[in-house]
Structures are given as C-alpha cells and as structure tokens.
Amino acid sequence: MILHLYFARKFLWMFLGISFVFLALLTLIDFVEQVRRFDSAVVSFWQVVELTLLNAPAAIYNILPLVMILATVAMFLGLARSSELVASRAAGRSGLRSLMAPVVVALLLGGIAVAMFNPIVAATSKRYHTLFENYRSGGTNVLSISAEGLWLRQGGPEGQSVIRAVSSNPDATVLYDVTIIAFSPNGDPLRRIEAQSARLTEGAWDLRNVKSWPLTAGLNPESSAQRQETLSIPSSLTLEGIRDSFGTPQDVSIWDLPTYIRQLELAGFSARRYTVWLQMELARPLFLTAMVLIAAAFTMRHARGGGTGVAVLTAILLGFSLYYIRNFAQILGENGQVPVLLAAWAPPVASVMLALGILLHKEDG
Numbered sequence: 001m002i003l004h005l006y007f008a009r010k011f012l013w014m015f016l017g018i019s020f021v022f023l024a025l026l027t028l029i030d031f032v033e034q035v036r037r038f039d040s041a042v043v044s045f046w047q048v049v050e051l052t053l054l055n056a057p058a059a060i061y062n063i064l065p066l067v068m069i070l071a072t073v074a075m076f077l078g079l080a081r082s083s084e085l086v087a088s089r090a091a092g093r094s095g096l097r098s099l100m101a102p103v104v105v106a107l108l109l110g111g112i113a114v115a116m117f118n119p120i121v122a123a124t125s126k127r128y129h130t131l132f133e134n135y136r137s138g139g140t141n142v143l144s145i146s147a148e149g150l151w152l153r154q155g156g157p158e159g160q161s162v163i164r165a166v167s168s169n170p171d172a173t174v175l176y177d178v179t180i181i182a183f184s185p186n187g188d189p190l191r192r193i194e195a196q197s198a199r200l201t202e203g204a205w206d207l208r209n210v211k212s213w214p215l216t217a218g219l220n221p222e223s224s225a226q227r228q229e230t231l232s233i234p235s236s237l238t239l240e241g242i243r244d245s246f247g248t249p250q251d252v253s254i255w256d257l258p259t260y261i262r263q264l265e266l267a268g269f270s271a272r273r274y275t276v277w278l279q280m281e282l283a284r285p286l287f288l289t290a291m292v293l294i295a296a297a298f299t300m301r302h303a304r305g306g307g308t309g310v311a312v313l314t315a316i317l318l319g320f321s322l323y324y325i326r327n328f329a330q331i332l333g334e335n336g337q338v339p340v341l342l343a344a345w346a347p348p349v350a351s352v353m354l355a356l357g358i359l360l361h362k363e364d365g
Helices: 002-037 045-062 064-081 084-090 100-137 239-245 257-266 272-282 284-299 308-334 340-364
Strands: 143-146 149-156 159-168 174-183 189-201 204-214 226-234
Touching (some): 002 045, 045 064, 045 100, 064 100, 064 284, 100 272, 100 284, 149 174, 159 189, 257 272, 272 308, 284 308, 284 340
Antiparallel strands (some): 149 159, 174 189, 189 204
C-alpha cells in the first residue's frame, strides 16, 4: 500500500509539473498571437491579457492526453534511473501491479477533468468567443436555443427585430409558428407579426399565412390587424451567420449538454454533433488511462537496457496516432457514418486493449 501511494504521488507531481510547463508555454504563445491579431488602438493590453487567460483552460484541456503520456514517461524513466523500479520487481511486484497507482490516478484526474474542469473550459471558451467577436467585428451571436423554442435577433437601419419560432429545419432557414416583434431605431415597438412559416432568402424573410398587429401608440392593435397570405420583411441574417451562431459543443458544460441536446431536437435541429461530444467527454477518463498504459508499455524498463530514446519516441508517436484516430472517429460519428457510441468508445477501449496486449507480451518475455 505504501508503495502504491508513493507511485501515485510521484505520478501526480509529474502530471502537475508538466501541466504547468505546458500552460505557461501555451499562454505565452497565445498572448503573442492575440497581440498580432488586434490593433493596440482598438484593444488594450489588459483586454489582450483577458483574452489570453480565457483561452488558456481550453488549450491545456485539449492536450491532456499528451500531458498524460509525458508524465508517465518521465515517471518511469526516473524510477528506472534510480533503480526503484528494479527494486520493486525484485520484491516480487509485477509490472501490472506497479501500474495500478498511475492508472487509478489517471482515472481520477480524468473524472475530475470531465466533471469539474469541463464546465470551467465551457464558460471561459464561451466568454472568449463572445469577446473575440466583439473586438474583431463588434458583433454578437444572433441565435439562441431555449425550452421556449428558437430565438433570433436581427438589426438594420430600420431598427431591431426579435424572432421566435417553435421549431425549424436543421439549418434554421425555415422557421415554423413564427412570432416577430419589430422595433424602431430608438427602441419603440412598431408591430407584431405571426406567421405559419418563414423562409430565409437573400436579404429577406418570406412569411406565409401572416397576421400583423401595429403597436403604435393610440391604435387598437386588434382592430387594426391585417391578414396576408405572404409577406416579405428585410433581414440582415445569412445562412453562414446562423451557422456561426451555434458555436461549438465545447462551449456547453457537460452538465448542461443533455438538456441542450433535448432543446435542439425539440427545435428541429440535429443534435448529433453534441451527442458525439457528450459521449467523447464521458469516455475521456478511459482514453487518458490508455495513454498511461501506452507510455508505460515502452518505458517501464531498466535504463541500462539501451534504446531508451527509441522507446520514448515510439510511445509518444503511438499516443499521437491513437489521439488522431480518436479525432477521426469523432468526425465519422458527427457525419453519421458510424454510430455515436462506437465513435466515442471504440478508440479508448481499443487503445486500452492494445496497451494491455503490449504489456502482457513484455511481461511474458
């Protein structure tokens, strides 16, 4: 038990140390990139610092598999050089038993990353994207999904309009059961429009089965209401702008993802991309564990055996290969070419089985 705690503590300190080094390096690189992107006359130094700090959690979160590999490599190379690993094997402890502590720590770190760090990354990423768009073009997202349906906001020289729809087609270019409130440039309500459907065309919404009420002071809205078969109202929205407004699944906390997926489906959108991301996040602790096993399979050896550099390079390259296979499976899952569960769970399970196979082969050898 004492030896397990010693290995666990050593692995944890290696993981934290390497994470801090990468965090400092990535923050410095991102700061230089943010300074290059923005004019100092428009965005101040402290605003650039804020953007950099907001983007840092997502950067370190994305490279957790690499950090796991390097922490495992550093730990076992250190144990080999100090002959602690040899002493452990001489005491009758097998290689797989020596791996129990790092594996448990990797699982716990993966669980903490998903349960606690993921919401932090989602919040900071969402804030980063909002500020980035504001600084770059002064614009904000125009689309919002809620339990009440789909909400859109558009603006122009004639004023702002708020659009609510019960449902839509997958790309939000056709809305159903639509309500539109039009405002004047000074913020006064002008009219309310209800339509059975609204189709986005170039520069306009084409409405069908329309009823409109004027909201001008002094008029009775109901007595002044008009019904029309079709109506076209100007729009500053585009299909590309609506797609960009969705953001990314990384901007939604894992605790909010199930509700968000249900809201997307009720609004008529495809939630497959978010479903795949949810399952990928749930499988993250297992994939981080696979990275530990892969690194240990090539570095849990005596330093005097030679070929240490080749073994380290092989472990890192194999880890990168599995990481890209996982990303490729995610793309296949988002495109609907493979089932969601298969896309999310097959790469980590296969990685664990591959690493165990290599470890058992070396143990028998």
